[in-house]
Amino acid sequence: xxxxxxxxxxxxxxxxxxxxxxxxxxxxxxxxxxxxxxxxxxxxxxxxxxxxxxxxxxxxxxxxxxxxxxxxxxxxxxxxxxxxxxxxxxxxxxxxxxxxxxxxxxxxxxxxxxxxxxxxxxxxxxxxxxxxxxxxxxxxxxxxxxxxxxxxxxxxxxxxxxxxxxxxxxxxxxxxxxxxxxxxxxxxxxxxxxxxxxxxxxxxxxxxxxxxxxxxxxxxxxxxxxxxxxxxxxxxxxxxxxxxxxxxxxxxxxxxxxxxxxxxxxxxxxxxxxxxxxxxxxxxxxxxxxxxxxxxxxxxxxxxxxxxxxxxxxxxxxxxxxxxxxxxxxxxxxxxxxxxxxxxxxxxxxxxxxxxxxxxxxxxxxxxxxxxxxxxxxxxxxxxxxxxxxxxxxxxxxxxxxxxxxxxxxxxxxxxxxxxxxxxxxxxxxxxxxxxxxxxxxxxxxxxxxxxxxxxxxxxxxxxxxxxxxxxxxxxxxxxxxxxxxxxxxxxxxxxx
Amino acid sequence: xxxxxxxxxxxxxxxxxxxxxxxxxxxxxxxxxxxxxxxxxxxxxxxxxxxxxxxxxxxxxxxxxxxxxxxxxxxxxxxxxxxxxxxxxxxxxxxxxxxxxxxxxxxxxxxxxxxxxxxxxxxxxxxxxxxxxxxxxxxxxxxxxxxxxxxxxxxxxxxxxxxxxxxxxxxxxxxxxxxxxxxxxxxxxxxxxxxxxxxxxxxxxxxxxxxxxxxxxxxxxxxxxxxxxxxxxxxxxxxxxxxxxxxxxxxxxxxxxxxxxxxxxxxxxxxxxxxxxxxxxxxxxxxxxxxxxxxxxxxxxxxxxxxxxxxxxxxxxxxxxxxxxxxxxxxxxxxxxxxxxxxxxxxxxxxxxxxxxxxxxxxxxxxxxxxxxxxxxxxxxxxxxxxxxxxxxxxxxxxxxxxxxxxxxxxxxxxxxxxxxxxxxxxxxxxxxxxxxxxxxxxxxxxxxxx
Numbered sequence: 001x002x003x004x005x006x007x008x009x010x011x012x013x014x015x016x017x018x019x020x021x022x023x024x025x026x027x028x029x030x031x032x033x034x035x036x037x038x039x040x041x042x043x044x045x046x047x048x049x050x051x052x053x054x055x056x057x058x059x060x061x062x063x064x065x066x067x068x069x070x071x072x073x074x075x076x077x078x079x080x081x082x083x084x085x086x087x088x089x090x091x092x093x094x095x096x097x098x099x100x101x102x103x104x105x106x107x108x109x110x111x112x113x114x115x116x117x118x119x120x121x122x123x124x125x126x127x128x129x130x131x132x133x134x135x136x137x138x139x140x141x142x143x144x145x146x147x148x149x150x151x152x153x154x155x156x157x158x159x160x161x162x163x164x165x166x167x168x169x170x171x172x173x174x175x176x177x178x179x180x181x182x183x184x185x186x187x188x189x190x191x192x193x194x195x196x197x198x199x200x201x202x203x204x205x206x207x208x209x210x211x212x213x214x215x216x217x218x219x220x221x222x223x224x225x226x227x228x229x230x231x232x233x234x235x236x237x238x239x240x241x242x243x244x245x246x247x248x249x250x251x252x253x254x255x256x257x258x259x260x261x262x263x264x265x266x267x268x269x270x271x272x273x274x275x276x277x278x279x280x281x282x283x284x285x286x287x288x289x290x291x292x293x294x295x296x297x298x299x300x301x302x303x304x305x306x307x308x309x310x311x312x313x314x315x316x317x318x319x320x321x322x323x324x325x326x327x328x329x330x331x332x333x334x335x336x337x338x339x340x341x342x343x344x345x346x347x348x349x350x351x352x353x354x355x356x357x358x359x360x361x362x363x364x365x366x367x368x369x370x371x372x373x374x375x376x377x378x379x380x381x382x383x384x385x386x387x388x389x390x391x392x393x394x395x396x397x398x399x400x401x402x403x404x405x406x407x408x409x410x411x412x413x414x415x416x417x418x419x420x421x422x423x424x425x426x427x428x429x430x431x432x433x434x435x436x437x438x439x440x441x442x443x444x445x446x447x448x449x450x451x452x453x454x455x456x457x458x459x460x461x462x463x464x465x466x467x468x469x470x471x472x473x474x475x476x477x478x479x480x481x482x483x484x485x486x487x488x489x490x491x492x493x494x495x496x497x
Numbered sequence: 498x499x500x501x502x503x504x505x506x507x508x509x510x511x512x513x514x515x516x517x518x519x520x521x522x523x524x525x526x527x528x529x530x531x532x533x534x535x536x537x538x539x540x541x542x543x544x545x546x547x548x549x550x551x552x553x554x555x556x557x558x559x560x561x562x563x564x565x566x567x568x569x570x571x572x573x574x575x576x577x578x579x580x581x582x583x584x585x586x587x588x589x590x591x592x593x594x595x596x597x598x599x600x601x602x603x604x605x606x607x608x609x610x611x612x613x614x615x616x617x618x619x620x621x622x623x624x625x626x627x628x629x630x631x632x633x634x635x636x637x638x639x640x641x642x643x644x645x646x647x648x649x650x651x652x653x654x655x656x657x658x659x660x661x662x663x664x665x666x667x668x669x670x671x672x673x674x675x676x677x678x679x680x681x682x683x684x685x686x687x688x689x690x691x692x693x694x695x696x697x698x699x700x701x702x703x704x705x706x707x708x709x710x711x712x713x714x715x716x717x718x719x720x721x722x723x724x725x726x727x728x729x730x731x732x733x734x735x736x737x738x739x740x741x742x743x744x745x746x747x748x749x750x751x752x753x754x755x756x757x758x759x760x761x762x763x764x765x766x767x768x769x770x771x772x773x774x775x776x777x778x779x780x781x782x783x784x785x786x787x788x789x790x791x792x793x794x795x796x797x798x799x800x801x802x803x804x805x806x807x808x809x810x811x812x813x814x815x816x817x818x819x820x821x822x823x824x825x826x827x828x829x830x831x832x833x834x835x836x837x838x839x840x841x842x843x844x845x846x847x848x849x850x851x852x853x854x855x856x857x858x859x860x861x862x863x864x865x866x867x868x869x870x871x872x873x874x875x876x877x878x879x880x881x882x883x884x885x886x887x888x889x890x891x892x893x894x895x896x897x898x899x900x901x902x903x904x905x906x907x908x909x910x911x912x913x914x915x916x917x918x919x920x921x922x923x924x925x926x927x928x929x930x931x932x933x934x935x936x937x938x939x940x941x942x943x944x945x946x947x948x
Contacts, residue, residue, distance in 0.1 A: 047583055047584045047585075047588060047592070048583045049583055049584070049592070049622065049625055049626070050625065051621035051622045051624070051625040051730075052592060052622050052625075054621070055596075055618070055619065055622065060547065060597075060616030060617070060618050060619070061547045061616075061618075062546070062547060062616075063545070063546040063547065083545075085545045086545075086881060086884055086885060087881060088878075088881050088882060088885070117799075125799075125809060126799075126800055126805045126809065129798060129799035129800035129804075129805075130800040130867075130871065133797075133798040133799070133800050133871050133874070133875055134867075134870065134871045134874055135874060135878075136874040136875050136877055136878025136879070137878070138878075138882070153882060154878075155877075155878050155881060160878075184808075184809065184812060187812075187815070187838060187840035187841065188815050188816070190840055191764060191815035191816075191836065191838070191839060191840065192815075194763040194764050194839070195762075195763060195764055195836075197763045198660050198761055198762045198763055199659075200658065299761060300653075300658040301653040301657050301658050302650070302653045302654060302658055332594060333594075333601075335587070335590060335591045335594050343647055344587060344643070345643075346643070347643035347644065347645075347646030347647050347650075348646075348650070349647070349650055350647055350650040350651040350654050370650070370653075370654050371650065372649075372650065372653065402594075402595045405595050405596070405597070406594055406595050406596070406597050407597065408597060409595070409596045409597020409598065409615070409616055409619070410597030410598075410599075411597065412546060412547055412548050412597075412616045412617075413548055413597070413599065413614060413615070413616070415546065416545070416546040416548045416887065417545075417546075417885045417886055417887075418885050419885055419886070484639065484643060
């Protein structure tokens, strides 16, 4: 049951043991990388795979999406893909109502979103839940830095669809925000903050955003803080809902077993139920942070390392180049430079990843890993050296070609399910991207040269601008083990042992 | 994490994902066949998009391991990426990455599985790579010496530095006194420290045989083409005798056990586990299906009893959940866990009282027709929703086959659950929710240790 557990908004990351547990029971490898390391030479290792030799090298075929687009009478933008194969549909309404619109009250956006399904006229929270669940419908909600989301997955038969949509429209457009529910949810959020204190990764992440964004609204955690939550009032929630959940601030994405006419009727119904109003302005761009390292003592076995700089906003023309560049550095699970050097050749970590998170305004570029505490300083230096080397020399032609091939090959996977399509429609609408965005992105990526990728990476990143946070115990440091293979020329400034 | 984790987390509705003719537009055709070497192949057609998922499931996992050799199955899973006859260490991952595939593997107590999701024209590569490492794994000693360090990092990350995961590991060790389910899948650190690559070779040679595996392919394929590919790449791998494997059976009523842990956590929490059968071990499948319904009544949605009463009504807990995995190879546990609402000064004792009220009510009072109807509506819808993911469909098939059940069970899902009467639910509650079957863990912050 793929998505069923996601929507429950009761726990706020207050992980319940059994869930943690179930996950621990299935130990997936997050990634593997290639022990050939950087393929500096064009020569590929000579494998004897018959099936690979038989592939014709053409890009694979993919499902064609006909994205339809219109605007409701109240100003909500709608994106729709008809998918008739399964008797179900997905509705995802995205508002520019994340914590960057909190206006100095961290947690206001999250509380408002979490309170949507706590009461409507004539129904309390349990009656609402019984309403959806009795129809087999999944209601979901969530709030992040830029956006807040409310979603519905339902069977498409009209006896299920219509009552589910009626309830959804009330929940999103006319919530009653009961006082007792607000108290309860505040308590759950506060419990969640306590719970986070045992998690070194969470501590590192919060500190990193605070250091990276300073006074900018992205600096605060979306869920708010133990100081900010208790004072938030019902009046603040109502005001926030009135402006941030307005039709003009909404994007409605629909995928599934619906005709265009049915989709129009659904969008019109949801839109008409929302408060009237226009789109909210984006937050200001953040200012450059001061580089430097912050260490937080924590009694764990591992030290968590996070390295970051300001990245880009979602409309930045360099996004395809940075995305491809990052894919080679540490973006994919497999065979990236970071995974190859840190995990495969030295066994220092279970996983190391880098990511650009483009947002409404400049989102972060981050590198994230954990390693045994006594090797943390050497590992941090190694990661910094890998980044510096990559910025200095750029990717190899082979790496770029491989990354392009990977991207083209993975394209068919990106719109294989209704769930993945509705997510893409939501993002295209929310960030005002062209309907052809996916195709454009593919084409632009395929046209990039080594020099263009290198130039884009250097335009946005610098090896000496990193904001670094480490969380772990203070222990005597040891030198790193020697890497496994001995390249003819040492490509990095890695100390020899 | 895949659908299995959520399933193990106990949503009743997580268990079955195949369609019912009565509710779905078209049933996706599903086919099975067995190669001469014993490899079972299940193919399910889903032609919505030109993509395919291939999974191979081996009947071996941590419940097959013996003391001193814990973690072997999981470590072998890691080493399966370190080269075979046709390719060098790590090369399979690089080849698949360059083809745009998603690939990974997972190990549990009952199985070890490997998967690739990729554009349909690339399926032969996935199958050739998978067949090659089944037939001819290299297991180089120098690769193992580094990979075991990665595995130790994985253990530190996921268990040693995670108080709740650590608590659950110890809880399982207590709650399964007789079966291999007490063994943590990643292995005890002491066993990782002394693991030898020769042990992995022995483990590989013992269990990685075509007749001990199930290949599941779901997506835009026809059974004939999969059959031809399976024959081409797997057909020449010889059948081999595998060691006898016995179902992990538990003591029915081991007696109440209590574990008190002081860990680096801010909030106290509680774990309950009742020793109960699973579908593969139960004499009467109705009692197992009754337990599945009970889990749904307690925690099958935001309107279920635990969120409605414990979390909201009494505000006793900040969060609580129940779970029951009926699809295990051996006997199972019915699990409940909860975190008290400390903002309301609720204690573990009060939470335990609240949980027992719910359990005792199940023994004495039948659920209402409305409640059961809500569960049914969720099952029906869930069967359709699960078809949106080819991976979720493949995982359900692979899991059922690997724990000794048939993937065809999914066709009878709704009927099996409908057959359960309110009296069955009461009888199951009375039989299984007893002190003699119960293990309890109290997980407390460290400060309390110094009082």
